[in-house]
Amino acid sequence: MHNQLIFACSLSLRRALVGPLAVALALGAAGAHAQTVTPTVVANEPKKPLPADVVYYVDGKLAAPDALSAMNPGDIGYINVLKGKQAEELTGKATGSGVILITTKSMEGSPEVLAFNKKHNIVFTAASPAHTAAEAAVREYIKQTYPNAKLNSIYEDKKQAGYYAAEFENGGKTYKLYFNAQGQPVAQ
Numbered sequence: 086m087h088n089q090l091i092f093a094c095s096l097s098l099r100r101a102l103v104g105p106l107a108v109a110l111a112l113g114a115a116g117a118h119a120q121t122v123t124p125t126v127v128a129n130e131p132k133k134p135l136p137a138d139v140v141y142y143v144d145g146k147l148a149a150p151d152a153l154s155a156m157n158p159g160d161i162g163y164i165n166v167l168k169g170k171q172a173e174e175l176t177g178k179a180t181g182s183g184v185i186l187i188t189t190k191s192m193e194g195s196p197e198v199l200a201f202n203k204k205h206n207i208v209f210t211a212a213s214p215a216h217t218a219a220e221a222a223v224r225e226y227i228k229q230t231y232p233n234a235k236l237n238s239i240y241e242d243k244k245q246a247g248y249y250a251a252e253f254e255n256g257g258k259t260y261k262l263y264f265n266a267q268g269q270p271v272a273q
Contacts, residue, residue: 122270124260127252138181140172144192145201153187158238162190165207175205216241222268223251231255 141148143156167175168183175184186207192198202208220239227236234255242248247266252259263273 124262127261136182140184143187145198160189162193163188219268
């Protein structure tokens with residue numbers, strides 16, 4: 086009887102620790118104080134329309150602006166924005182907001198994309214190892230804490246260098262969480 090009581094208590098404790106607090110405790114550094122970080126709901130923010138005066142290229146081919154809405158963000162390898170003279174050289178005309186070049190992961194090394202990039206002197210810089218590690222940690226945190234969530238994007242926080250924001254959908258709402266350079270959630 087005594088063993089059953091201990092087992093029931095430990096089972097209840099395990100259930101109580103499931104969720105964001107357990108993840109914060111498990112992922113926290115030695116001696117760090119765990120904090121529960123709640124994501125911000127961003128679904129009520131109006132979506133910004135795509136600029137009408139932008140020229141889009143996907144994998145070195147001219148694309149319609151609506152082609153972007155059909156793309157899976159996880160398939161994108163690089164995005165580059167050209168403005169001014171460089172954009173005009175590519176299109177042969179002045180563009181108000183510039184040119185957006187998107188290279189998908191599946192076509193990064195293809196002869197067509199490499200030839201396009203060479204012809205137009207386009208150089209994509211790979212993400213730094215620190216950025217890649219932080220992004221991997223953020224992905225893992227979202228996967229562990231919100232297993233049914235769909236991750237939309239991870240990007241560097243413009244307000245704080247070395248910090249990242251992640252936007253994801255869960256239960257019909259869009260949320261945003263902030264992370265430090267180690268991929269740990271932080272209150273914003």
